[in-house]
Amino acid sequence: MRIIEVSHITKDYGSGKGVFDVTFNVEKGEVVGFLGPNGAGKTTTIRQLMGFVRPDKGSVRIKGMDCFKKSSEIQKSLGYLPGEISFMEDMTGNEFIKFVANMKGMRELDRARELMEFFELDAEGTIKKMSKGMKQKVGIVCAFMQDSEILILDEPTSGLDPLMQNKFVELISKEKAKGKTILMSSHLFEEVERTCDRIVIIRQGRIVDVDSMERLQKNKSRIFYITFDTEKTASDFAAAQGGEHMGGRVVTASVSGDMDSFIKALAAYPVRDMDMRKQTLEEFFLQFYGGEEQ
């Protein structure tokens, strides 16, 4: 059953900004990552799902209801985390959470308390004085406390430290086990990699790919920085195995897919040090979809 249906929406803000003919669906119980670089149109799409903005063309529906016309009806079963944190600054964190709960017509605050404990959030102080990470936690509590069946999360882990990011991934897994339908935008691979069943990739306002997580992981490269014993070995390795000789004894190599043969080839050379990083989303796009279109 389709919970979220985005069908051929266009919202043109001029000079290439906006979204163009975007189509994707989220099925019941699915966790979908909405992936794209900054400014790709993720938030623009989410605003249309929230009924903040009306598409110029196409339609957005949640549970079969038009997102603009029926927004207040849809909100009854939706938890939302905005991409930009901006609360009523004059309130304390606790007051704000309680206010949002009341606005949602919730009677119990047990779930909110549970979440605050889980994220080790002390929301006594005024929001104005909170760090970005703390504000993000307040936002997360507001989105999840209602135990809604649908969750729309715009860059949920921004501002969180790695420990809290792990906690967030844990939370998503739990919610997924409960059968929640989740759409979550991100510009970070790691975040969606660990949580999502499927990803929708958007770039420059257009959907470039809708894919399963596995295929994405298979195609994704790792970037290795290898330091050899001598400069000669480095240049030999670069020539034989492909890779960029950075000068000195360091070679950078990008590896996707066949990791085993790379490691085995490398084993034949005297290696002094090795460093690895994951490919960024931008690099991934460059690799698969070419450079910036003008």
Next chain:
Amino acid sequence: MISPVLLKREAKANWKLLLIILAVLTMYCAVIVIMFDPEFGDSIKALSETMPEIFNAFGMGNTGAVTLTGFLSNYLYGFLLVVLPLVFIIILANRLIARYVDSGSMAYLLATPNGRVKIALTQAVFLLLSVIALNLFVTLLLIIFSKAMFPGQLDCPRFIMLNTGLLGLHVFLSGLCFCASCIFNDTKRSNGVGAGLTIAFILIQMLSNVDDKLESLKYATPLTLFNPDNILAGEPGAGISFIILYITGLILFFIGIASFSRRDLHI
């Protein structure tokens, strides 16, 4: 139709602002009532004769007023009780919608099962209630001051009529500022248009009061519809003109809410 939770939150967030404006109004009202002293009246009349334009500009030209009601009307209802509450209205109207949209916190209000019309209507009701409270306070304050200091000298029915007219003007000004707050995405433009227009109206009225040659300017400002002298004189047209203010004000609120519920919000 409206959200009591939001209404309560606004009361909590804005009571200080209301308190400040009430304190300022109390001070001015007290000073003017105390100034109603036949001798002092003479000296201020002499002063006004030396610079009639200035007194006219501030709507205080009718210094011949000898009754307490006339005196209050001349010194308070021509300018002070229009402009001071206007400052409050401009700030509050901007806070209630435009500031939430500008900062993005409107997203949290709309991410609840409360539709846009309900949110905007709640804010409009809050603004109207505040303005009514403010007017009620001023009316009662002046009646109490007058009764205490000059018993029997205030023409209560006429005075209440005058305040009903003033409330009409405030409803109109609130409608205008609220409408601007609903239509524009950022506080800069909301304030620019809301405050800009209302202040322009006041300046036009001041100009039209100064010089007979500029008198026709009064048709360019809706403030002319609130005419304290006509209300006190019991002219039948005065009532109709302030009813027009009430109606236009409410229409402006309605336009604001309609616009807010239809437009794209980039929050």
